[in-house]
Amino acid sequence: MSKRVIVLGGIAVVLLGLAGFAGWIFSLPSATAAASAPAVPQAETDAMLAALRHEGEGRPVIAVVGINDATETTDYLLPTGILRRADIADVVLLATEEGPVQLYPALRVEPDATIAAFDAEYPEGADYVIVPAMSRDDDPAIMAWLQDQSRKGARIIGVCAGAKVVGAAGLLDHRRATTHWYYLGEMLKRNPSIEYVSDRRFVFNKGVVTTTGITASMPMMLTLIEAIAGRAKAEAVARDIGVEAWDMRHASDAFRLTRPFATTVLANRASFWNHDTWGIALEPGMDEAALALVADAWSRTYRSNATTLAPSTSAVVTANGVHILPDVAKTDWSADKHVLVFSDQKPATALDRTLDSITARYGEATTNVVAMQLEYPR
Incomplete structure (x- = not known):
């Protein structure tokens, strides 16, 4: 076979690949749907607050957990900052191992403790566990720890693609849930028993909350503050962080690959x-x-x-x-x-x-x- 034929054949493969890629691009919608967020029945909101209410004595303990090599920046830091600002719980930043947590796409932080040290200090577990998106959904230490915290009675809150982590731990099987729009298909393919709920910024079912994308941590944390400390406290924190209103409403069709x-x-x-x-x-x-x-x-x-x-x-x-x-x-x-x-x-x-x-x-x-x-x- 001549070199000329080989070269032309290679060019043909490249062109066919580009043609296929162009076909994929043009198969995408030209814009997101014009969508509005439908109202959420008050009974649904009340049920969410009741499910998140802290019934124990003293201040609740909230653990924000991540893996050291890559945990999403805003998912890890925004809940921590908002909840500590509210001063209604003991909020602990955790990592699976000793050393700093590299966040993605930016920042590097020193956690307060490892999950092992947390378990030693709080053998009865956390009241709430916040799970950010992570570079891998099936870290063995995270899987075992989340399952253990759930058995001890912690309410688990999967923020953004942290829902995939919660799902990988088996805590979303046969539950209603949501996640970041980009990862929804992947989560449902891996956990087909999940009942996806659209048009909700966050969803609660059987001890587990999941949210939509990254910035959903703002209304989610305000809702958690309201459940723990009341509406007035949540309103005060909302003013401090510049949020005029927060609830479960979400226009899911406005977020998709275009x-x-x-x-x-x-x-x-x-x-x-x-x-x-x-x-x-x-x-x-x-x-x-x-x-x-x-x-x-x-x-x-x-x-x-x-x-x-x-x-x-x-x-x-x-x-x-x-x-x-x-x-x-x-x-x-x-x-x-x-x-x-x-x-x-x-x-x-x-x-x-x-x-x-x-x-x-x-x-x-x-x-x-x-x-x-x-x-x-x-």
Whole structure:
């Protein structure tokens, strides 16, 4: 066979592959459906609050658990920051092993304890366990620990794709549930007995709560605060973080894979020579919820990532006691490559301001990609 035939054959394979790929792109919907969030019956809301109510004596114990090599940034830090701000429970950041937790797509933190140390201190288990998205759904230590916590009576809250982790542990079998729109099909394929519930930001069934995408942790944590400490406390925290209203409503059809989403991601990835690394200066006492949202958003553009800066490699302690480890020990980062955390703004406002900044830098299409990944109703 001649070299010419081999080369032409290779080109043909590439062209056929591109044609197939183009066919896939054009098979996607051109836009999300025009959708509104339907009302949720008050009885359903009341049942959710009753199921989450703390009946024991003293302050409840809430464990936020992750794996060390990759746990989702906002899923891990936003519940911690909001719940500690409320000061209605003992909130403990956990990891499966000793050492820092590398969050994705940005930030690195020191957990408060390992799951083994937590078990030694709280042999009766947590009252609530918050499960973020993780790089793997079937970590053996997480599987065994979640099953044990569930047996001890903990209410399990799977945030975003953390629902897949909860499902892998067998805790969603024959239950109603939801998850991040992108991972829904995967979760149902793995756990076909799950009854998917659309148009709900979070769903409770038999001791387990699951939520939709990343930013659902805001209304979910406010709901948990209301269940533990009452409506007035939840309203006060909502004002502090800049959330005007929260409930279970969600327009599920507004979040799906579309042609504009896919083509924007591909175009941004193709611009690898024009990739930005944005510096975020860590400061003691900064708001960890705002930090998580800002770093997460800038790292989901497919054009940029966020890196944290401080004068030394020592952990920087946030307003609510989270120990953030700087990525870089330097302060002379280029001034035009810094991004603001909007320290003078409330966390929800900081996210909105960040999305505006992303639009100014990369355009509305990229901002829509970020909001879609965060499953953030804009």
